[in-house]
Amino acid sequence: MSNENISEADMLAAMAMANPGIDLPPSSVGSALSMTDGSGSRHDVNIDVILDVPVTLSLEVGRTRLPIRSLLQLNQGSVVELERAAGEPLDVYVNGTLIAHGEVVVVNEKFGIRLTDVISPAERIRKLK
Numbered sequence: 001m002s003n004e005n006i007s008e009a010d011m012l013a014a015m016a017m018a019n020p021g022i023d024l025p026p027s028s029v030g031s032a033l034s035m036t037d038g039s040g041s042r043h044d045v046n047i048d049v050i051l052d053v054p055v056t057l058s059l060e061v062g063r064t065r066l067p068i069r070s071l072l073q074l075n076q077g078s079v080v081e082l083e084r085a086a087g088e089p090l091d092v093y094v095n096g097t098l099i100a101h102g103e104v105v106v107v108n109e110k111f112g113i114r115l116t117d118v119i120s121p122a123e124r125i126r127k128l129k
Helices: 008-018 068-072 121-128
Strands: 032-036 042-046 057-060 090-094 097-107 110-118
Touching: 090 110, 097 121
Parallel strands: none
Antiparallel strands: 032 042, 057 090, 090 097, 097 110
8 A cells, every 4th residue: 555545634543543542533533444545446444443452551751871880780779860850741652652741640549641742643644754
């Protein structure tokens, strides 16, 4: 299938299917997605079959790089400085793809995240190029 034959709406819907944490208007993603194959004929794809597929949602507080020597010297009580400043939003990933930023909240004595900025599907497509 060639990328030139897929409309922007189809690409956005496909990105939404790959990253279910996204809120798109109902008109963007329906129960069926119409795709064009290389011959120009259209096929309806029923997305209901993937709605129960589990994905991994992860949060990144920060990162750092350190030499193996420093890594081997870590022990209980060691402090590792991260590249992210205190108070900066966390990155939210779905299957390794950045989809949002947010802040930590506590809900019923468990950690949660309040999304403060959701990356648009169009922006994620631009980052893939």
